[in-house]
Amino acid sequence: MQRYSGFGLVKHALSHHENWQRQWRNPTPKKEYDVIIIGGGGHGLATAYYLAKEHGITNVAVIEKGWLGGGNTARNTTIVRSNYLWDEAAALYEHSMKLWEGLSQDLNYNVMFSQRGVLNLGHTLQDMRDIQRRVNANRLNGIDSEVLDAKGVQALVPIMDCSKNARYPVMGASWQPRAGVARHDAVAWGFARGADARGVDILQQTEVTGFKILDGRVVGVHTNRGDIGAKTVGCVAAGNSGVLAKMAGFKLPLESHPLQALVSEPLKPILDTVVMSNHVHGYISQSDKGDLVIGAGIDGYLGYGQRGSYSTVEHTLQAIVEMFPIFSRVRMNRQWGGIVDTCPDACPILSATPVKGLFFNCGWGTGGFKATPGSGHVFAATLAKGQVHPLAAPFSIDRFHTGALVDEHGAAGVAH
Amino acid sequence: MFHIYCPYCEEHREEEEFHPKGQAHIQRPEDPEACSDETWGDYLFFRDNPRGVHHELWVHAVGCRKFFNITRHTVSYEILETYKMGEQPSVTAKSLSEKDKQAGVQAASGGWQTVGARPESDALNKGARV
Ligand SMILES: Cc1cc2nc3c(=O)[nH]c(=O)nc-3n(C[C@H](O)[C@H](O)[C@H](O)COP(=O)(O)OP(=O)(O)OC[C@H]3O[C@@H](n4cnc5c(N)ncnc54)[C@H](O)[C@@H]3O)c2cc1C
Ligand SMILES: [Zn+2]
Numbered sequence: 001m002q003r004y005s006g007f008g009l010v011k012h013a014l015s016h017h018e019n020w021q022r023q024w025r026n027p028t029p030k031k032e033y034d035v036i037i038i039g040g041g042g043h044g045l046a047t048a049y050y051l052a053k054e055h056g057i058t059n060v061a062v063i064e065k066g067w068l069g070g071g072n073t074a075r076n077t078t079i080v081r082s083n084y085l086w087d088e089a090a091a092l093y094e095h096s097m098k099l100w101e102g103l104s105q106d107l108n109y110n111v112m113f114s115q116r117g118v119l120n121l122g123h124t125l126q127d128m129r130d131i132q133r134r135v136n137a138n139r140l141n142g143i144d145s146e147v148l149d150a151k152g153v154q155a156l157v158p159i160m161d162c163s164k165n166a167r168y169p170v171m172g173a174s175w176q177p178r179a180g181v182a183r184h185d186a187v188a189w190g191f192a193r194g195a196d197a198r199g200v201d202i203l204q205q206t207e208v209t210g211f212k213i214l215d216g217r218v219v220g221v222h223t224n225r226g227d228i229g230a231k232t233v234g235c236v237a238a239g240n241s242g243v244l245a246k247m248a249g250f251k252l253p254l255e256s257h258p259l260q261a262l263v264s265e266p267l268k269p270i271l272d273t274v275v276m277s278n279h280v281h282g283y284i285s286q287s288d289k290g291d292l293v294i295g296a297g298i299d300g301y302l303g304y305g306q307r308g309s310y311s312t313v314e315h316t317l318q319a320i321v322e323m324f325p326i327f328s329r330v331r332m333n334r335q336w337g338g339i340v341d342t343c344p345d346a347c348p349i350l351s352a353t354p355v356k357g358l359f360f361n362c363g364w365g366t367g368g369f370k371a372t373p374g375s376g377h378v379f380a381a382t383l384a385k386g387q388v389h390p391l392a393a394p395f396s397i398d399r400f401h402t403g404a405l406v407d408e409h410g411a412a413g414v415a416h
Numbered sequence: 417m418f419h420i421y422c423p424y425c426e427e428h429r430e431e432e433e434f435h436p437k438g439q440a441h442i443q444r445p446e447d448p449e450a451c452s453d454e455t456w457g458d459y460l461f462f463r464d465n466p467r468g469v470h471h472e473l474w475v476h477a478v479g480c481r482k483f484f485n486i487t488r489h490t491v492s493y494e495i496l497e498t499y500k501m502g503e504q505p506s507v508t509a510k511s512l513s514e515k516d517k518q519a520g521v522q523a524a525s526g527g528w529q530t531v532g533a534r535p536e537s538d539a540l541n542k543g544a545r546v
Contacts, residue, residue: 240467242465242466242467243465243467251458251462252462252465253461253462253463254465255438255463255465256465256467256490299436300435300436301436301472301488302465302466302470302472302490303490303491303493304467304490304491305490305491305492305493307493309417309418309431310417311417311431311432344460344461400457400460400461400462401453401454401456401457401458402453403453403457
């Protein structure tokens with residue numbers, strides 16, 4: 001792997017930047033791998049990277065039906081935070097946050113992780129009580145978190161309407177200073193490059209169409225490029241997880257919904273933090289390129305079409321303009337949707353399955369980008385040992401029968 | 417944006433008048449006190465989540481406020497039929513796949529599509545799907 005550095009940049013300038021090495025290979029599939037990972041999104045690629053790096057397992061393939069990051073990984077609004085309510089979720093997301101903090105160095109790839117802080121606004125007394133409770137829980141778990149009043153919010157974001165005249169006046173917020181944003185496609189590319197350099201085969205344009213199961217044990221997958229054998233298979237297919245589970249003969253408690261986002265024309269720097277509101281339902285930040293990045297809520301119906309309804313976008317923009325009257329005449333540039341795999345308790349599924357050797361990592365729904373490194377890290381350990389990692393243990397499929405749900409609707413109520 | 421035919425109002429209205437309410441035809445276990453955790457968990461949390469034909473419950477929230485059913489394709493988003501509570505669907509994944517075989521029409525496999533769903537009736541009459 002060609003290491004990136006300031007010196008390298010100067011060196012390559014001399015040859016007009018025409019001799020940079022390709023970031024990963026485009027190999028032909030082998031007959032068999034130790035581990036196959038289905039889904040070349042951030043979570044799948046991170047899993048492959050940590051499998052190779054931390055567990056020395058390099059006979060690995062990542063199978064992706066489209067292109068790297070073409071799923072939700074490069075369709076999200078890039079918000080990263082760890083201020084979740086329950087111990088189980090907080091531990092998992094904070095594990096991820098710690099990995100984010102060293103990720104660019106570790107990958108030798110600039111993922112543009114920017115800890116510009118995240119505000120979760122409260123607009124009602126009940127919002128503020130919930131925020132108090134969540135912030136207290138966060139602090140007990142060693143996660144940086146503060147409660148701000150309206151004045152404190154206004155000081156951080158002078159352009160927001162924090163007056164009493166708003167339809168839903170801002171009463172305060174929770175504030176996590178270490179939270180922020182990262183460049184999502186760079187995350188997929190950085191993990192892909194790191195995994196490839198350690199010998200992982202990344203097979204794009206390869207769709208898994210079925211599982212080879214022998215005596216209740218997975219022994220490989222069928223793909224549009226032929227059958228590929230494997231001792232262990234990890235499925236990390238976000239919105240399509242239910243479809244893959246059905247191929248393997250069981251059901252998941254997931255529903256696939258469209259989730260939309262949009263970006264404006266580029267503006268000069270005006271918003272230097274991330275603002276989210278559950279109550280009026282909108283969230284916004286400004287990318288380094290200058291565009292406002294805005295996320296909507298899910299469309300309530302099932303959808304695999306990577307697009308949703310215009311009325312959902314309209315409601316989101318109403319919320320944004322309500323909070324930021326100054327943006328009322330900003331023009332929007334692009335709008336798109338992803339397919340999110342929502343789970344009844346708004347927490348992921350990291351689990352063994354009824355098929356031996358087959359593990360699923362899914363259900364991240366509207367908020368899994370922030371978990372990319374942590375999810376990959378614990379899932380790699382799970383695949384390497386054939387046994388679920390302690391941080392992942394509370395998130396098994398069993399919980400929908402035992403009743404031990406991890407209800408994060410309060411902390412994850414807004415789609416992000 | 418959907419244009420939805422309410423079987424009670426007997427006219428097409430815009431999507432914003434309606435709310436989707438999830439999978440249709442879910443049976444509550446007859447004796448919840450006696451059923452296993454398995455059955456109860458399945459009833460509460462495990463839904464059909466097909467990439468294809470789906471039967472779902474909607475409510476005409478700001479119209480007649482009645483619940484009714486829609487059969488819809490979850491990739492093309494096309495509405496294939498709407499029918500009243502208590503009725504059974506006439507279009508199913510099975511009936512459609514047979515029709516496809518006859519007409520040689522391929523179901524859309526998803527991906528990039530920018531148009532909204534079309535009104536259900538005209539496509540149904542032509543027997544084609546997007
Ligand atoms: C609009 C939007 C905004 C969001 N905002 C945020 C946010 O601000 N913060 C946050 O934390 N999260 C956010 N999320 C959620 C986040 O994007 C996802 O939870 C996360 O990216 C999931 O990553 P993944 O790698 O599991 O999935 P994906 O990136 O979707 O990867 C799954 C891959 O599997 C592939 N695949 C599927 N089926 C097959 C098959 N049969 N064979 C081979 N490959 C297959 C797909 O092509 C896809 O590339 C948002 C999501 C959306 C859509
Ligand atoms: Zn009606």
